[in-house]
Each structure stands twice: as C-alpha cells, then as structure tokens.
Amino acid sequence: MSASNRSAGIPAPPPAAVDATPGLLARLPELARGRAIVIDHFASRRCGVTIGDLRVRFGTDLGDTETADLRPLGGVAVRAEAELLSLLDGAELRLAGPAFVPRLALDLRRPEAWLDFLHSHPHSRR
Helix, strand or coil: CCHHHHHCCCCCCCCCCEEECHHHHHHHHHHHCCCCEEEEEEEEEECCEEEEEEEEEECCCCCCCCEEEEEEECCEEEEEEHHHHHHHCCEEEEEECCCCCCEEEEECCCCHHHHHHHHHCCCCEC
C-alpha cells in the first residue's frame, strides 16, 4: 500500500495467507452457505507432551479467542486464530473425507512449523 493510501485512511488489505485448491475454490460459496471459514487449533498437554491439530470449519464462533480476518476465498470470509497467522502463510485448503461428507482440511507449506508452534505454546486448548 502506498503512503498516500495510508494517509487517506484506507485500511491495509487483509493478509493473503491461505489459498484453496481450484476445485474447492469453485465450490466454497455453495459449501459455506453464507458462513465464514474459521481456522483455529486445539491442544492437549499430558505427561509433559503437547499434541494438537488445526481445525478448519464453517461458521463456528471462537468466543474470546483473538482472530484476524484473512483474504476472502471465492467470496467467502476467512477468519483465523491470531496466534496461527505465521503458520498459515502459503497454506492451502482442500476437501478431505468421503465425497458424501466432505470436510475442509488444511495443508501447511511448512508442516514442521506446527511442531514448533506446539512446543512454544504448551498449554491445553479446546
């Protein structure tokens, strides 16, 4: 963004962190049915080890969790847990599961960063 746009009060565009496979991109408005895509995580710590997974779904309220709006995909709003933004750079959404019950999945460009994230955020989170 240019300095003149910033001084004019024009907000910076949301980060272009997440993409989608071409097949999913075309179907997103139909699948979303007016709901946003929400990306967050859960983690569980037991015996000194933290395990967890990324969650991607439509329209789930994250309550008090700090979120950030990402670039919309196919006209569908995308929100992510703010702590995850550095992991999502270059990530790609795709459909997973059986065709009769598809679900969203997320492929990270650097999956090893997820392990680093869990190590540096060792608290349980549901």
